[in-house]
Amino acid sequence: xxxxxxxxxxxxxxxxxxxxxxxxxxxxxxxxxxxxxxxxxxxxxxxxxxxxxxxxxxxxxxxxxxxxxxxxxxxxxxxxxxxxxxxxxxxxxxxxxxxxxxxxxxxxxxxxxxxxx
Numbered sequence: 001x002x003x004x005x006x007x008x009x010x011x012x013x014x015x016x017x018x019x020x021x022x023x024x025x026x027x028x029x030x031x032x033x034x035x036x037x038x039x040x041x042x043x044x045x046x047x048x049x050x051x052x053x054x055x056x057x058x059x060x061x062x063x064x065x066x067x068x069x070x071x072x073x074x075x076x077x078x079x080x081x082x083x084x085x086x087x088x089x090x091x092x093x094x095x096x097x098x099x100x101x102x103x104x105x106x107x108x109x110x111x112x113x114x115x116x117x
Contacts, residue, residue: 001105005031005112013102014065022083022090023098025069030106031113032062037106041090043082048074059117 005013010031014024029040029051043051048070052063073082081089099106 001100001103003105003108003111004115005104005108007112007116010109010112014069019098019102020085021069021072022085023095025066025073026083026090026095027099027109028062028066028069030109031116032059032066034110034114037095037110038092041081041083041092041095045074045077045080045082048082 010027013019014028016024026037026040029035030037033051035051040051052067052070073084077084080087083090083095085094096106099109
């Protein structure tokens with residue numbers, strides 16, 4: 001399992017429609033912020049506006065992708081967990097498992113994004 005994610009690999013993962021949007025949105029927010037995984041997993045739909053990344057220059061494209069993924073993630077929901085699988089919150093175990101299935105530790109998204117910022 002890789003402890004880092006190259007930017008090129010990260011972009012391919014974000015574009016992979018076979019990976020549920022809940023995971024891709026989580027990975028993108030981890031990449032763009034210093035927020036811990038567990039803190040993101042506890043967010044509610046009403047927190048979505050507050051956590052949208054603000055960026056300029058090269059990171060503007062990632063901020064726009066984050067907006068698009070968050071919009072898809074929220075859909076027409078007005079309440080409940082932001083990172084939802086059906087009506088329940090995405091669990092730590094699920095987040096770790098799907099990242100691992102893609103060959104990465106869940107924390108690799110945050111640390112790799114930090115190295116790029």
